[in-house]
Amino acid sequence: MPASRETIESAFNQRATTYDNNSWHIRYAERLVELAAPAAGMRILDAATGTGFAAIAAARAAGPTAHVLGVDISDGMLSRARQSMTSLGMTNVDLIKADAASLPNLDTGSFDLVLCSAGLLYLPIRTALREWRRLLKPGGLVAFSTMREGFPVAARLFREQASHYGLALTDPATPLGMPSRCRQELRDAGFIPAQVVTETVRFSRADLEYAWQAHTQGPHHDAIAALSPTQVATFRAEYTSTLADLLNTNEDHALTSEVIYALGRAGRQETDTQL
Numbered sequence: 001m002p003a004s005r006e007t008i009e010s011a012f013n014q015r016a017t018t019y020d021n022n023s024w025h026i027r028y029a030e031r032l033v034e035l036a037a038p039a040a041g042m043r044i045l046d047a048a049t050g051t052g053f054a055a056i057a058a059a060r061a062a063g064p065t066a067h068v069l070g071v072d073i074s075d076g077m078l079s080r081a082r083q084s085m086t087s088l089g090m091t092n093v094d095l096i097k098a099d100a101a102s103l104p105n106l107d108t109g110s111f112d113l114v115l116c117s118a119g120l121l122y123l124p125i126r127t128a129l130r131e132w133r134r135l136l137k138p139g140g141l142v143a144f145s146t147m148r149e150g151f152p153v154a155a156r157l158f159r160e161q162a163s164h165y166g167l168a169l170t171d172p173a174t175p176l177g178m179p180s181r182c183r184q185e186l187r188d189a190g191f192i193p194a195q196v197v198t199e200t201v202r203f204s205r206a207d208l209e210y211a212w213q214a215h216t217q218g219p220h221h222d223a224i225a226a227l228s229p230t231q232v233a234t235f236r237a238e239y240t241s242t243l244a245d246l247l248n249t250n251e252d253h254a255l256t257s258e259v260i261y262a263l264g265r266a267g268r269q270e271t272d273t274q275l
């Protein structure tokens with residue numbers, strides 16, 4: 001069953017203070033923005049902006065004549081984003097608390113670009129993409145990123161180990177985790193797939209120090225709450241040691257994650273979407 005909005009919000013409120021410690025988050029977000037190539041004067045929506053990595057990168061790339069709106073449901077993440085905007089002196093980024101999949105207060109056809117970095121696995125995919133299609137001007141671009149199915153390796157290992165405790169955790173990357181699925185979702189939402197590329201993101205060893213925390217506080221794995229404190233302690237010790245072994249025997253495998261960047265164009269006319 002997908003996690004509720006309240007569960008997701010609370011999970012990210014808890015993670016907000018340490019989220020920026022993971023060095024890969026920013027590289028992952030900045031690469032999406034690089035591929036989307038925002039231009040001067042654009043109106044840009046950063047859906048599920050989190051601590052604002054993609055919003056900041058887009059505002060920098062598009063310059064002072066552009067405007068970026070970041071939306072997120074987590075007050076904790078938004079508060080970190082606000083701190084960053086203030087310390088960077090960014091005046092062309094606004095941040096609001098809202099559900100990125102339903103933005104009735106925003107006008108149809110009012111954005112040139114919608115970004116969503118690492119956010120769609122928490123959202124109802126089709127509903128969100130359709131909403132962003134509505135918000136885009138004809139010819140506008142949507143750009144999102146997602147893990148390829150089975151990645152990150154540390155998360156796969158976590159799920160495998162969880163099965164030893166009777167927990168059947170599913171891979172949250174599965175619904176979008178293949179380029180063909182990204183293209184299909186883009187088409188189903190009325191976009192013309194423009195560019196769908198698989199690349200890798202490299203974690204640092206320090207990133208993996210947060211792996212247990214990220215998995216157990218994440219909204220996809222709340223079934224762990226069913227375990228007793230003793231089981232959790234044993235699970236944690238086993239997971240940490242298996243991950244350390246993997247890092248020592250096959251560091252590249254443990255630290256490299258395949259990711260997908262998918263870009264779709266809003267057709268200029270309804271018939272364009274038939275392409």
Ligand SMILES: C[S@@+](CC[C@H](N)C(=O)[O-])C[C@H]1O[C@@H](n2cnc3c(N)ncnc32)[C@H](O)[C@@H]1O
Pocket residue numbers: 005008009012025026029047048049050051052053054071072073074077098099100101116117118119122123
């Ligand atoms: C993994 S973080 C990604 C944050 C940021 N885009 C980045 O690249 O670092 C996912 C974010 O999605 C947000 N989120 C989840 N569901 C949401 C929803 N329905 N509406 C808006 N934001 C949502 C979470 O609060 C969290 O900040």
